[in-house]
Amino acid sequence: MKRKRILVPVDGSDGAAQAVALAADLALATDCTLDILHVSYFDSKTDSQADSWLPDEVAGAVGGQQQEVLDKARKGLPEGLTADFHLRTGNPVEEILRFAHQQQDWLIVVGGRGLGAMEGFLMGSVSQQLLEESPVSVLIARQPKDVPPKGESVFSGFSQLTDLVKKSLPPLSRK
């Protein structure tokens, strides 16, 4: 198996920072180069030239934001690691997979948040979609505190509900 490059898509989130840390450890151990990639839907070309009445978070320039995301990832890197930084514009999942193909990355390392049934459903998780569509193996960075204790998960809430329904129903008579 060829092990040359590891891809870490980043979006400035804590999950992405975890992914960078894990990927950096792996890259050092395997002597790989890190590809750190940020994909945004818009770039400086799509920034509006005219002054807008909308607040800056909505209509402001995105050029600086993209660099900020990459800088944040750069800060977390240990000494002695080779890393390349890349910016792409477009649909995150499509761009990440296209990039991984071009660079022939060995592995994609992603943050683990937003993978829950509800988050994935409500927010359209990039990690989830990558997991399903990637031809390259995907490593999900995860720390214990990211996962709610068993009592709080959607599934246990559901089983509590079914228990409640069972209790309220009269027992089935067996013949």
Add this chain to the structure above:
Amino acid sequence: MEIKNILVPVDGSEGSDRAITHAISMAEVCDAKLNFLYVANINQLAINACLSDAILEAVTKAGNVILDRAMEMVPSGIEKEAFSETGSPAVVILDFAVSNNADMIVMGSRGLGIVKGVLLGSVSQYIVEQARCPVLVVK
């Protein structure tokens, strides 16, 4: 973060074989121990047939064959151990990961499940959502 204990759930499928290969190279670079786990899905069997000793024995044998094959794939010099459990695979794998302090779970993206159209196997999906350690989904 140090990776010293890698959990590899196996089910004898093609995807699980690829996961083993990937896990071996991961164990090599991290100097980690490989823990292979086979979970006999007894719940499912109990629905299909009345559970007899003969069936249980057959299931255990099948599991041992899969585990032996996994153990043989590992080159010498890498620490390895095989475990066999019964129950609902996703739940057993997660419990095992916690009680054995797994630093990483390496698994295939699709196992022997019946629904071919589903992109990510239900066991993999559950583990990806619920695991407390990094999960490597091997393609």
